[in-house]
Amino acid sequence: MALVVQKYGGSSLENADRIKRVAERIVATKKAGNDVVVVCSAMGDTTDELLDLAEQVNPVPPEREMDMLLTAGERISNALVAMAISAHGAEAWSFTGSQAGVVTTAVHGNARIIDVTPSRVTEALAQGYIALVAGFQGVSQDTKDITTLGRGGSDTTAVALAAALGADVCEILSDVDGIYTADPRIVPNARKLDAVPYEEMLELAASGSKILHLRSVEYARRYGVPIRVRSSYSDKPGTTVTGSIEEIPVEQALITGVAHDRSEAKITITGVPDHAGAAARIFRVIADAEIDIDMVLQNVSNTAGRTDITFTLSKANGPKAVAQLEKLKEELDFLTVLYDDQVGKVSLVGAGMRSHPGVTATFCEALAKVGVNIEIINTSEIRISVLIRDAQLDDAVRAIHDAFELGGDEEAVVYAGSGR
Amino acid sequence: MALVVQKYGGSSLENADRIKRVAERIVATKKAGNDVVVVCSAMGDTTDELLDLAEQVNPVPPEREMDMLLTAGERISNALVAMAISAHGAEAWSFTGSQAGVVTTAVHGNARIIDVTPSRVTEALAQGYIALVAGFQGVSQDTKDITTLGRGGSDTTAVALAAALGADVCEILSDVDGIYTADPRIVPNARKLDAVPYEEMLELAASGSKILHLRSVEYARRYGVPIRVRSSYSDKPGTTVTGSIEEIPVEQALITGVAHDRSEAKITITGVPDHAGAAARIFRVIADAEIDIDMVLQNVSNTAGRTDITFTLSKANGPKAVAQLEKLKEELDFLTVLYDDQVGKVSLVGAGMRSHPGVTATFCEALAKVGVNIEIINTSEIRISVLIRDAQLDDAVRAIHDAFELGGDEEAVVYAGSGR
Numbered sequence: 001m002a003l004v005v006q007k008y009g010g011s012s013l014e015n016a017d018r019i020k021r022v023a024e025r026i027v028a029t030k031k032a033g034n035d036v037v038v039v040c041s042a043m044g045d046t047t048d049e050l051l052d053l054a055e056q057v058n059p060v061p062p063e064r065e066m067d068m069l070l071t072a073g074e075r076i077s078n079a080l081v082a083m084a085i086s087a088h089g090a091e092a093w094s095f096t097g098s099q100a101g102v103v104t105t106a107v108h109g110n111a112r113i114i115d116v117t118p119s120r121v122t123e124a125l126a127q128g129y130i131a132l133v134a135g136f137q138g139v140s141q142d143t144k145d146i147t148t149l150g151r152g153g154s155d156t157t158a159v160a161l162a163a164a165l166g167a168d169v170c171e172i173l174s175d176v177d178g179i180y181t182a183d184p185r186i187v188p189n190a191r192k193l194d195a196v197p198y199e200e201m202l203e204l205a206a207s208g209s210k211i212l213h214l215r216s217v218e219y220a221r222r223y224g225v226p227i228r229v230r231s232s233y234s235d236k237p238g239t240t241v242t243g244s245i246e247e248i249p250v251e252q253a254l255i256t257g258v259a260h261d262r263s264e265a266k267i268t269i270t271g272v273p274d275h276a277g278a279a280a281r282i283f284r285v286i287a288d289a290e291i292d293i294d295m296v297l298q299n300v301s302n303t304a305g306r307t308d309i310t311f312t313l314s315k316a317n318g319p320k321a322v323a324q325l326e327k328l329k330e331e332l333d334f335l336t337v338l339y340d341d342q343v344g345k346v347s348l349v350g351a352g353m354r355s356h357p358g359v360t361a362t363f364c365e366a367l368a369k370v371g372v373n374i375e376i377i378n379t380s381e382i383r384i385s386v387l388i389r390d391a392q393l394d395d396a397v398r399a400i401h402d403a404f405e406l407g408g409d410e411e412a413v414v415y416a417g418s419g420r
Numbered sequence: 421m422a423l424v425v426q427k428y429g430g431s432s433l434e435n436a437d438r439i440k441r442v443a444e445r446i447v448a449t450k451k452a453g454n455d456v457v458v459v460c461s462a463m464g465d466t467t468d469e470l471l472d473l474a475e476q477v478n479p480v481p482p483e484r485e486m487d488m489l490l491t492a493g494e495r496i497s498n499a500l501v502a503m504a505i506s507a508h509g510a511e512a513w514s515f516t517g518s519q520a521g522v523v524t525t526a527v528h529g530n531a532r533i534i535d536v537t538p539s540r541v542t543e544a545l546a547q548g549y550i551a552l553v554a555g556f557q558g559v560s561q562d563t564k565d566i567t568t569l570g571r572g573g574s575d576t577t578a579v580a581l582a583a584a585l586g587a588d589v590c591e592i593l594s595d596v597d598g599i600y601t602a603d604p605r606i607v608p609n610a611r612k613l614d615a616v617p618y619e620e621m622l623e624l625a626a627s628g629s630k631i632l633h634l635r636s637v638e639y640a641r642r643y644g645v646p647i648r649v650r651s652s653y654s655d656k657p658g659t660t661v662t663g664s665i666e667e668i669p670v671e672q673a674l675i676t677g678v679a680h681d682r683s684e685a686k687i688t689i690t691g692v693p694d695h696a697g698a699a700a701r702i703f704r705v706i707a708d709a710e711i712d713i714d715m716v717l718q719n720v721s722n723t724a725g726r727t728d729i730t731f732t733l734s735k736a737n738g739p740k741a742v743a744q745l746e747k748l749k750e751e752l753d754f755l756t757v758l759y760d761d762q763v764g765k766v767s768l769v770g771a772g773m774r775s776h777p778g779v780t781a782t783f784c785e786a787l788a789k790v791g792v793n794i795e796i797i798n799t800s801e802i803r804i805s806v807l808i809r810d811a812q813l814d815d816a817v818r819a820i821h822d823a824f825e826l827g828g829d830e831e832a833v834v835y836a837g838s839g840r
Contacts, residue, residue, distance in 0.1 A: 016473060016476035016477050019477050020477055023477070050496065053436060053496075053500060054499075054500065054503055056436035057436050057439050057440055057443070057500050057501075057503050057504040057507065058503040058504055058506055058507035059507075060507075061503040061506070062502070062503060062506045062511075064513065065499045065500075065502045065503045065506070065512075065513075065514060066499075066503075068495060068498070068499040068502070068514050069495070069496060069499035069500065069503070071495070072492040072493075072495045072496045072499075073492075075488060075489070075491070075492045075495070076470065076473075076489060076492045078488070079474075079485045079486075079488040079489035079492075080473060080474065080477050080485075080489065081477075082482070082485045082488070083474055083477050083478040083481040083482060083485045083486075083489070084477040084478055086478055086481070086482050086485070087477065087478035087479075087480075091482075092485075093484065093485075094485060094488050099564075120564075144519075144540075
C-alpha cells in the first residue's frame with residue numbers, strides 16, 4: 001500500500017462536471033489500496049475573478065488582505081472535491097494550508113515554506129479518510145497571518161506535503177500527459193519522456209518549460225520526492241521526475257529535450273565607460289529593485305574605452321528596470337538604455353552533453369542552417385541556451401529537435417492545455 | 421472615544437460599488453474618534469452560488485465540508501472591505517471567525533458560540549487598525565474544525581464580539597432604517613421606533629420580524645449589549661434595542677408593534693384517542709425529528725373519547741413532520757394527519773398589555789371587524805399571537821395597527837429590502 005499525493009490544477013477543476021471526474025479518479029486511487037492526499041488549486045477562473053474584484057475596490061490592495069482574499073479560492077475547490085468524493089463512495093476531509101501545518105515566512109504573495117507538520121492530515125489518513133489540502137497557501141510562523149506561496153504554489157504545496165508525509169510519489173495532474181522532448185504544439189513529433197532526472201528538470205523549468213515550477217522541483221530534489229507528471233483525463237503513466245544525473249552511467253546519458261521561453265526581454269546599456277565598478281553599479285541598481293537577471297553579455301571595450309552591457313530579464317520587469325537605469329545616466333555617464341522585447345530563448349538540456357564534445361557545435365550549426373542568428377549564448381554543464389529573435393523561436397526549436405534526433409515516430413497528442 | 425461594532429449584511433455588500441460605500445462609512449466612523457470592529461456577511465449572491473455548486477457535486481453534501489465551503493464567502497467579503505478601507509485613508513486587518521477567537525460547539529451548520537477570545541482583534545485596535553471579522557463562523561472547541569452558526573449567524577457574531585470587547589454599541593446595518601411599528605410595506609403609516617427594550621424585541625423576533633435574529637437579541641440581553649438597527653445608506657439614528665421592560669414605569673409602558681409571519685404551517689392530528697400519553701407520544705416523535713413546534717391547540721375530547729391535536733411549525737419542516745406522524749398511525753390509532761400551509765400568524769407586542777386590561781378584547785374586535793377568523797390564540801405577558809388564514813394577514817396587520825393607533829403622521833420610507 002502506497003501513500004500517494006496528487007495535485008490537480010485549476011483547469012482540471014473548472015466546473016462541477018470536472019470536479020466530479022476528478023473525484024472519481026481520486027476514489028479509484030484510494031480503492032486501489034492507497035492512502036491518498038490531494039492538493040487542489042482554485043477552480044479555473046476563481047483567482048482571476050477575485051483579483052478583478054480586488055482591483056475594483058483598491059487598485060493597490062494591501063498584500064495581507066490579498067492573501068486573505070485569494071486563499072478563499074482553494075478553500076472552495078477543496079471543499080467541493082471533498083463533497084464530490086463523498087458522493088462517489090469514499091470519505092474525505094478538506095484542510096486549509098494552515099490546518100495542514102504548512103508554516104511559511106511572512107512575505108505575503110511570495111511566502112516560502114519553512115516547515116510542514118501535517119498531523120491533522122496523518123490523523124485523517126489513519127481514520128481511512130482521503131485528505132484534501134488547499135494548495136498555494138500556508139500560515140506565517142511569525143505573524144500567524146495567512147500567506148500565499150507565489151507562482152507554482154500549489155505544486156510546491158504538493159511536493160512539500162509529500163516530503164513531510166514520506167509519500168511514495170507526488171503526482172502533478174493537468175491537461176498535458178507528461179513532459180515532452182519539446183513543446184508538442186511546435187514540434188509535432190515530440191516524444192513523451194518516461195523519466196527525467198532532477199537536475200535536467202530543473203534546467204528545463206528554468207529554461208521556459210511551464211509544466212513544473214522550478215521551486216517545486218528543487219524541493220522534490222532536496223527531499224528525494226519522485227514527481228509524476230500525468231494527465232487528469234487519462235490513465236497514461238506520464239513522466240517520472242526522479243533520480244540524479246550522477247546515477248546515470250556516463251555513456252547512457254542523453255540529450256533530453258528542447259525548451260523555449262518567450263517571456264524575456266533584453267536591455268542594453270550602451271557606451272558604458274570601461275572602469276571598475278560600472279557594471280557592479282548597474283547590477284546593484286537592478287538587484288535593489290528586486291529584479292532577477294538571466295543572461296548577461298558584456299562586450300570587450302572599444303577604442304574609446306567604452307563598452308556595452310546587455311542582459312535579459314522578465315518582460316514584466318522591463319519598464320521598471322529601464323526606469324531605474326535611466327536614473328543612473330548622469331552618474332555613470334553612459335550613452336543610452338535600449339529595450340528590446342522581441343527576443344526569445346531556446347535551450348537544449350541533457351546530461352549527455354557533459355561527455356559528448358561537439359554538442360555545442362551541432363547546436364549552433366542547426367540554428368545557422370535555418371538562418372537563426374545567436375545574440376547571446378549561455379551554458380551550464382547540462383544546458384545550452386541562446387537568445388534569438390522571438391519570431392524565429394519555432395523554427396529554432398524544430399531545427400534543434402531534429403538535429404539531435406529527439407523525435408518519436410508517432411505524432412504527439414496535443415491538448416489545448418499548457419500544463420495547468 | 422467609543423468602541424463600536426458594526427455588522428453589514430449581504431445586500432449592503434452586493435458589489436464593488438457598495439463595498440466602497442460601506443468602507444467610506446466605516447472610515448468616517450473611525451475618523452470620528454471611535455475604535456471600530458466590523459463584521460461582514462458574504463456578498464449578496466455568494467452563499468447561494470456556493471450552495472448551488474455544492475448541490476451540483478453532491479445533493480447531500482457532508483456538513484463539515486459545507487461549512488468549509490460556505491465560510492469562503494465571508495472571507496472574501498471581509499478581505500475586500502479591508503482593501504476598500506485601505507483605499508479610503510485608514511488601515512484594516514481582516515480575520516476569520518477562528519482567528520478572531522470565536523469558539524463554538526461542534527454542530528456543523530448550526531453551531532453555538534461557547535466563548536469569544538478576541539485577542540488578535542484587540543491587538544489590531546491597539547495598533548490603530550480597523551478590525552474586520554468574518555461573520556457566521558467560528559472554530560469548534562472539540563474538533564478544531566471550522567463551523568457555521570446557522571440563521572442570523574452574522575448578527576450573533578457581531579453581538580458576541582461586542583460583548584467580549586465591552587463595546588459601547590453593536591450596530592446592525594442593512595437596507596432598512598430601523599424597527600417599525602409594523603412592516604412598512606403592508607402598513608404605509610407605520611412609525612419608526614426610537615427604542616425597544618430587549619424583551620419586546622425578543623417577542624417581535626420570535627413573531628416573524630426579520631430585522632434581528634432571536635439568538636442575537638438573546639445574546640445582547642444576556643450581556644447587556646445595546647443594539648442599534650440602522651440603514652447602511654443613511655445617517656439616520658435608527659432604532660436602539662436596549663434596556664428591560666422592568667425599567668419602564670408601569671404607566672408608561674406601551675404597545676410597541678405588530679409582527680406577522682408567513683413561514684408557518686399547521687398540522688392537525690384528528691381523532692386521537694383521549695388517553696394519557698397520546699399527546700406526549702406525538703410531541704416526542706416531532707422532537708426526535710429535531711422539529712420545533714410553535715403554537716399548540718388541543719380541543720376538549722368529544723363524546724367518543726377522541727380529540728384533535730393541532731400545532732404549528734415551520735413550513736420547511738412540514739413534510740418531514742407529516743411523514744413521522746404517519747408512522748405513528750397504527751400505534752396511536754388516530755384518524756388522519758391534516759396539513760395546512762395556508763396559515764399566517766399575526767402578533768401584537770408591548771409591555772403595556774400587562775397593565776392594560778382589554779387589550780385582548782380590542783385585539784379580537786379589530787380582527788372580527790375585518791372578517792378575520794382566529795384559529796389558534798397564544799399569549800405571553802407581553803404578546804398576543806393568533807393563527808389565521810394567510811390570505812388575510814395584510815388586512816389583519818393593518819386592522820390591529822389602526823386599532824391600537826400605532827401609526828405616525830408621515831408615510832414610512834419603504835426600501836426594497838427586508839432587513840438583510
